[in-house]
Amino acid sequence: MLAVQLLINGILLGGTYVLIAQSLNLIFGVMRVVNLAHGSFIVMAGLFTFWLSARTGLSPLIVLPIVFVVSFVVGALLQPVLIEPLMNQGRRAELLSLMVTFGLDYVLVQIALHVWGADYVSLPYLQSTWTFGAITLSKALVVVGLFAVGIVALLYFGLNYTSFGKALLAASQSPVGAACCGINVRRVRLFAFALGIALASSAGTLLIMILPMAAESADNLTILAFVIVALGGLGEYAGVTIAAFLLGLAQSLAGYFLGGDAANVLPFVILIAVMLLWPQGLRRAA
Amino acid sequence: MTNTHLLHRLAWASGVAMLLSFMATPGQAADKPILIGATSSETGPFAADAEYNLNGMKLGIEEANAKGGWLGRKLELKIYDDESKPGTAVRLYTRLITEDKADLLIGPYSSGITQAIAPLMNKQQYAVVEPEASIPTIYVPGNKWNFQGVASSLTYLEGLLPLANKNGAKTVAVLGLKSAFTLACYDARIKQAEQLGMKVVYKTTYSLPEPDFASMALAIKNAQPDVVLGCTYYPDAVGLVKAFQAQGFAPKYFAETVGPVAAAFTKALGPLANGIISNTGWWHNFKTPGSKEFTEHYKAMFKQDPDYHSAAGYGAVKVLGAAVEGTKSLDQDKIRVWLHANTVDTVQGPFKVDANGLSQGFSQSLVQIQDGHLKLVTPEDLAEAKLLVPYPGK
Numbered sequence: 052m053l054a055v056q057l058l059i060n061g062i063l064l065g066g067t068y069v070l071i072a073q074s075l076n077l078i079f080g081v082m083r084v085v086n087l088a089h090g091s092f093i094v095m096a097g098l099f100t101f102w103l104s105a106r107t108g109l110s111p112l113i114v115l116p117i118v119f120v121v122s123f124v125v126g127a128l129l130q131p132v133l134i135e136p137l138m139n140q141g142r143r144a145e146l147l148s149l150m151v152t153f154g155l156d157y158v159l160v161q162i163a164l165h166v167w168g169a170d171y172v173s174l175p176y177l178q179s180t181w182t183f184g185a186i187t188l189s190k191a192l193v194v195v196g197l198f199a200v201g202i203v204a205l206l207y208f209g210l211n212y213t214s215f216g217k218a219l220l221a222a223s224q225s226p227v228g229a230a231c232c233g234i235n236v237r238r239v240r241l242f243a244f245a246l247g248i249a250l251a252s253s254a255g256t257l258l259i260m261i262l263p264m265a266a267e268s269a270d271n272l273t274i275l276a277f278v279i280v281a282l283g284g285l286g287e288y289a290g291v292t293i294a295a296f297l298l299g300l301a302q303s304l305a306g307y308f309l310g311g312d313a314a315n316v317l318p319f320v321i322l323i324a325v326m327l328l329w330p331q332g333l334r335r336a337a
Numbered sequence: 338m339t340n341t342h343l344l345h346r347l348a349w350a351s352g353v354a355m356l357l358s359f360m361a362t363p364g365q366a367a368d369k370p371i372l373i374g375a376t377s378s379e380t381g382p383f384a385a386d387a388e389y390n391l392n393g394m395k396l397g398i399e400e401a402n403a404k405g406g407w408l409g410r411k412l413e414l415k416i417y418d419d420e421s422k423p424g425t426a427v428r429l430y431t432r433l434i435t436e437d438k439a440d441l442l443i444g445p446y447s448s449g450i451t452q453a454i455a456p457l458m459n460k461q462q463y464a465v466v467e468p469e470a471s472i473p474t475i476y477v478p479g480n481k482w483n484f485q486g487v488a489s490s491l492t493y494l495e496g497l498l499p500l501a502n503k504n505g506a507k508t509v510a511v512l513g514l515k516s517a518f519t520l521a522c523y524d525a526r527i528k529q530a531e532q533l534g535m536k537v538v539y540k541t542t543y544s545l546p547e548p549d550f551a552s553m554a555l556a557i558k559n560a561q562p563d564v565v566l567g568c569t570y571y572p573d574a575v576g577l578v579k580a581f582q583a584q585g586f587a588p589k590y591f592a593e594t595v596g597p598v599a600a601a602f603t604k605a606l607g608p609l610a611n612g613i614i615s616n617t618g619w620w621h622n623f624k625t626p627g628s629k630e631f632t633e634h635y636k637a638m639f640k641q642d643p644d645y646h647s648a649a650g651y652g653a654v655k656v657l658g659a660a661v662e663g664t665k666s667l668d669q670d671k672i673r674v675w676l677h678a679n680t681v682d683t684v685q686g687p688f689k690v691d692a693n694g695l696s697q698g699f700s701q702s703l704v705q706i707q708d709g710h711l712k713l714v715t716p717e718d719l720a721e722a723k724l725l726v727p728y729p730g731k
Contacts, residue, residue, distance in 0.1 A: 171384075173576075174605075189583030
């Protein structure tokens with residue numbers, strides 16, 4: 052029973068990791084932009100959800116679509132101003148995008164600090180459990196995990212089975228080839244960035260139910276997402292999903308058998324090991 | 338020369354002499370406020386509790402200024418945000434000393450940050466009251482300039498294990514965040530449990546940010562301790578409670594050091610916070626001198642209830658003020674000697690230190706969250722409620 056509980060804990064943790072990482076991966080996959088402001092979008096959405104729910108009593112699951120739409124619009128407004136001009140900078144684009152998103156991260160964190168303060172907050176939502184024999188399931192964790200996996204599943208089907216999704220994948224694989232086939236690559240990039248921001252923000256709304264979060268959590272979330280994406284392979288959607296679940300499971304086991312310190316350091320140990328053995332990521336190594 | 342001319346000349350001469358004396362010692366100008374410098378963790382993981390500490394300092398300064406300040410000069414508080422980072426604090430205290438030319442300094446929030454700035458105080462020879470540095474390892478031979486203004490970390494949750502043991506608790510799990518204060522508390526509580534003959538069935542340390550509390554909670558659930566002691570700060574205090582609930586485990590006694598006393602704790606956890614035990618170095622019903630006025634003034638100024646962090650910040654200003662007035666000087670060495678030799682009554686209790694600056698007068702009491710409100714549960718003569726066990730966990 053212990054093994055089952057550890058497995059469930061790991062899968063639920065992995066479910067949240069999938070959502071945190073896929074949004075970063077989507078933006079990188081299509082634009083080759085490592086969005087260093089990723090964590091700050093997660094945190095801003097989390098703090099906004101806390102603020103709105105605490106004031107209006109709205110369930111964070113009702114706030115979720117609001118956050119998704121608002122952040123999609125924010126992403127769509129930011130992309131043409133900040134990211135698109137870098138796309139014709141050739142090889143310099145990646146480095147320039149790091150600098151631009153680093154600046155954006157700083158601005159967003161300062162806004163979050165100014166608007167919501169520096170305190171760690173968390174929402175007391177769905178604080179009860181389902182018990183099946185010796186197995187205990189936290190309702191909040193299950194709901195967060197299901198929503199996260201559901202959103203990522205929608206992303207997967209959207210990318211693979213819709214014409215726009217296929218266009219997006221095509222643009223990520225070969226922007227020139229996609230343009231030759233009549234795909235409006237510029238529009239695809241705009242959509243991908245906005246969607247990535249909306250997914251990251253959705254992760255924030257869900258995470259605030261299970262984790263204490265503050266403006267300063269942003270950088271840690273960016274690093275975590277980056278570790279998962281690096282493990283799975285940059286731009287590899289299936290690889291990143293596998294990496295997120297594997298990391299969740301590994302942390303669950305390490306935390307149980309080796310204690311909190313081991314669980315904290317594990318993602319970085321795994322990252323170093325994978326980079327040494329399979330620098331192209333887990334998916335391509337498999 | 339007529340008497341009138343002589344008087345005029347004397348008046349001129351004394352005027353010029355006074356002017357020159359002011360110019361020679363510009364820091365002593367009667368109209369220039371005394372600059373008191375400090376850093377506070379306005380951002381970062383310590384922000385929730387550090388805010389209370391800073392508010393306490395601000396109130397202390399406000400009250401002193403309302404009474405005309407110290408040595409007939411008003412007080413000015415200069416605060417920088419150390420972002421909960423020791424390195425940043427060292428840089429900022431250096432700035433306070435070298436650029437801002439602060440007349441007096443007060444210590445920052447948390448033991449870890451104080452540990453970083455303490456050598457600077459010894460080097461620069463600033464006599465500093467440390468309102469939030471509870472670890473005893475700062476106040477050792479060689480330390481001459483840092484004075485502990487809060488109860489020692491060894492006393493945090495000290496009262497709980499004997500009480501639980503007396504009521505039949507036999508097993509303990511101890512968790513400790515990797516920071517100077519929490520690790521000192523972690524080691525002290527493990528040692529105390531062993532001395533009491535209680536079995537430590539689980540112990541681990543962890544680091545922020547956001548470790549996987551679920552696995553630790555599951556491991557503790559399997560060990561089934563009667564008492565869980567978390568040597569925590571605010572973010573992990575909240576995370577641990579959520580993780581225990583998620584794993585369906587509620588120990589009979591569930592205590593955490595820093596976190597539960599903050600108002601944000603109950604907001605973040607709702608009913609799950611009920612039953613959590615913590616500690617405090619000050620409570621509003623303490624019979625210490627000035628405690629009632631402190632509570633009233635603090636509430637009026639900040640529209641929130643003060644906590645023991647506020648009392649520590651407030652106390653540090655009072656102690657420093659007593660030393661300045663006692664020595665009639667801003668001379669750091671005179672203040673240092675005075676602080677070693679004298680006892681100052683504060684709202685937390687008597688400030689008095691040993692030869693190394695370690696507090697000898699403060700102690701800790703236990704509080705518990707009951708129906709969403711903190712209640713003092715020890716000492717018996719001041720207790721507002723009885724300790725409720727077991728922790729409901731829902």
